[in-house]
Amino acid sequence: MTRVAAPACIALCLLGISSALAQGYPSKPIRLIAPYPPGGGIDASARIIGQALTEQLGQQVIVENRAGATGRIGTEFVAKAPADGYTLLLGSGAPNAVIPSVTPNLPYDAINDFAPISLVGTTDYTLVVHPSLPARSVKELIALAKANPEKLTYGSSGTLSNTHLAGELLKQLANVNIIHVAYKGTGPALVSVLTGETAVSFGGGPAAAPHVNAKRLRALATTGSKRRASGLPTISETLPGYDVNQWYGVLAPAGTPRAVLERLHKEIVRAIANPKIAQLFTNLDTDATSNTQEEFSALIRSEIEKWRKVIKAAAIPLT
Structure with a gap:
């Protein structure tokens, strides 16, 4: 095999593996990690989208609360989970943008350790x-x-x-x-x-x-x-440029097969478009919202930069 042909062959093999995984996905229950305690907006949003995905995918999506350290414990857990689509994160601004913007030596990289799939709501x-x-x-x-x-x-x-x-x-x-x-x-x-x-x-x-x-x-x-x-x-x-909201979105560990991410994205968008699901979010004073994987990734990057500047200007002690 030539040096040129070898990489092409490897790429085709990986593509085939990814497609095969997607065709059989999901073949077992999926864990959706809510990195906060039960009862809050993140937990409630996770349960709404989890139930919708359970019905659409034909496999149970189990919401698992792994709270602590302002969401860092559950977020780290997903960052280090196998990248197979069976452990997902209901992410939000604090652990996925604010804390990473100013905290050195976090046990996870908010950009490189995750594959953003879609927003599900904003408030x-x-x-x-x-x-x-x-x-x-x-x-x-x-x-x-x-x-x-x-x-x-x-x-x-x-x-x-x-x-x-x-x-x-x-x-x-x-x-x-x-x-x-x-x-x-x-x-x-x-x-x-x-x-x-x-x-x-x-x-x-x-x-x-x-x-x-x-x-x-x-x-x-x-x-x-x-x-x-x-x-x-x-x-x-009164103050042009002022814009603060809480966003919730589903992320997977980095390296999750593209075909699996696309399947999950398709099903999340479908769920958010369902008027019954939208009403459940409305009951939480939350707007049911979806976007592309690229848009979600860009949002996280922009939020990290935005809050880094605000925190620096405020000279908030990072203890």
Whole structure:
């Protein structure tokens, strides 16, 4: 065999193996790792897409919670799993973009250790304040913060969480100094505003809505690039360029056969297009969303770069 023919032969053999794997895939149950505890948005989204794939693929997709270290434990588990399509990750912004943007020596490479397949959903946060705060718009909140530097506080679900960075981006674009207070979860952060311990927070729509409706909190705006069903203005209407959301998507270990990735992508897109599945996401105040593998990969890269700049500008201690 010539030196030119050998690589071509190897490539054809690998292509044949990949095609054969895809034709018989899946032949056993699939694990979908949710790297957070049961009960949250990531867990709920994993169960929605897992059940849809179970019905479409004819094999059970088992959601397995491997929580800890802000999603790092479950994410690392998938990064080191066999690249055969039987262990998948329901990824999100914190472990797949924010933490990798600033954390050296992570046990996984957010870009090279994963094969992004598709988004499944995106959701925004709601900027809420204590009713006693004399601010009824983002513009008024900014004016209040400028008139009272370092006197206002905002609660987040933890250091380097999406709600923490949502506040830091607002501070940078508005050139104000609102003091960050980290809590262990979005629930405690919302409670801090309800009790007046902090003045401001970013809450998930479903969690904040009952308190807003009961006038225990005042909603000022949402964090995404476009208005949601609530009709609240977006922060970007006052601060152009502001855009913060939580995204959920399915990833496989790097090296998973292309044909398997394409099969999974096809089935995820099919599931997201199902009105019943879309409604289940809507019930979570989440937009059912799919995209191409290339688009998902580009999103992760752009998110890593975006948050690296925000975190550097905020001089957040990385301890």
